[in-house]
Amino acid sequence: MNAIFLMLMGLGAMALGYFVYSKFICEKIFKVDPNFRTPAHEMQDGVDYVPTNKYILWGHHFTSVAGAAPIIGPAIAVIWGWVPAFLWVVFGTIFFAGVHDAGAIWASSRNKAKSIGALTGDIVGNRARSIFMIVIFLVLLMVNAVFAVVIAGQLIRFPSATIPVWGAIVVALIIGQLIYRKNMSLLLVTIVGVVALYGMIYIGPTLPLSLPEMVGPLSDNQTWIIMLFVYAAIASLLPVWMLLQPRDYINGIQLFIGLILLYGAVIISGPDVVAPAFNTDVPEGTPSLIPLLFVTIACGAISGFHGLVSSGTTSKQLDKEPDVRFVGYFGAVGEGSLALAAIIAATAGFATLADWQSIYHSFGQGGVSAFITGGANILQAGIGLDTVLSQTLLTVMVVLFAGTTMDTGLRLQRYIFQEWGSIYNIGWMQKAPPATLLAVGSCLLLAFGAGGDGSGGMLIWPLFGTTNQLLAGLTLLVITVMLVKLRRPMWYTLAPLVFLLIMTTLGLLIQLKSFYDKGDWFLFTMDLIVLVAAILVSLECSSALTKQLKANKANPAADEA
Structure with a gap:
């Protein structure tokens, strides 16, 4: 197959x-109103x-949800072959992610821009909201802690990316002033910003x-992580x-x-895809394609984090x-187009099948390194x-996203603490600075409290998918x-949510057994908490859905909203 x-x-x-x-979907199902x-x-x-x-x-939303995940997930999942990864990315983007992201923005906007967690309380009930917000907090904790580790690692590995990565912040500050204070043409500002970047x-x-090499008692990895969280706190x-x-x-x-x-x-060089369409000779220890494909590739097909951004900042x-x-x-x-690029780079960016197999020698290999190496070969x-x-170009792309x-994730985590402050009447927690400190503190506690070198966030990363x-x-259920x-x-959201809940539950059960067999009681406990939360929220939402369907049936004459 030619790429x-x-x-x-x-x-x-x-x-x-x-x-x-x-x-x-937007005109017939969500019925978006230009006068709203x-x-x-x-x-x-x-x-x-x-x-x-x-x-x-769009730029804010797209780059906030993209991150490194639509590169990492697909570039790992091709170990099962390029066909399964390709089909899930394409069909997931069209029928899952697009509906999920647009739906979350629409639902939040229709309810005073409440986050999907707070919205659950209004639409389903307070018990569902409380449980749901725990899941939301865990996802944000994983994203913020782990992406800091990913960025630090790439800055250490590719020091040529340091100037453009940090310089982009200066460019952004100038652009903000030119657009909102000087009212300059968006096209002109865009050209200037892109040329500078x-x-x-x-x-x-x-x-x-x-x-x-060492800044006081800290390694360069630890120093980068702390600097990143200081920046993210200010930005939020x-x-x-x-x-x-x-x-x-x-x-x-x-x-x-x-x-x-x-x-x-790709068009000019026309590289061939050297990876197998279906890999029948996966390395020992590689988990089964189903259901793990559908949780290994999240961003790029569908991702719950998108719902947090959609309802947290975008709305x-x-x-x-x-x-x-x-x-x-x-x-x-x-984001789907980025995931597709990751698949092509990780399957057609190598000269031979042997070169590809040398990277994908065990499950979890590939990821960012395969994307950068393969993509650089194609560009060259x-x-x-x-x-x-x-x-450098590809590294900057990964790190900037x-x-x-991280910028948006930490802001969303701050919102979660503020919402908890509002729910439980904790006045000081409702204020932005203390809530931000709690958000940063929880991430740093995970990063440095589990592992010591700042990479502790990777400890719970196996649960992220x-x-x-x-x-x-x-989110689709709400x-x-x-x-x-x-x-x-309701079928346009019900069908994908049923598929996701089945695959996710199977994935959680498989992971639960794996953690038990390994004696990893921390991850076993975390997995069990997530699994129980999933069941409880699903039951609450299913109950609300059933009651509403009965109410609609009992009153069929009511006009459609």
């Missing part, structure tokens, strides 16, 4: 999904609630920067227009340019309700980019209950 055909089939199917399926007054206008405060141009908001990427290999407290929006927007443009370069190199910046389609569904398409062969420059996810997909299924209450068709 060109893989690319054209994948991108063509996703484009069809956006132009046809998303139009149907969104929370960004109704509750505008200039900090979190800010009416935003849909292109800028790629200028730094070009300079990076000539001025590689590394931290001193600043008004969204000042740093979060412009940083995410310019990163979104940068990613699409990077994807154009990578896909262009607070939605200018007009019809923007839900472009921001939410097209944001999922953008296709458009003649120097290998070091290609690696992981960084924007299942917990994240569980969150996606539960949206489904809301649709039933509005007397709208």
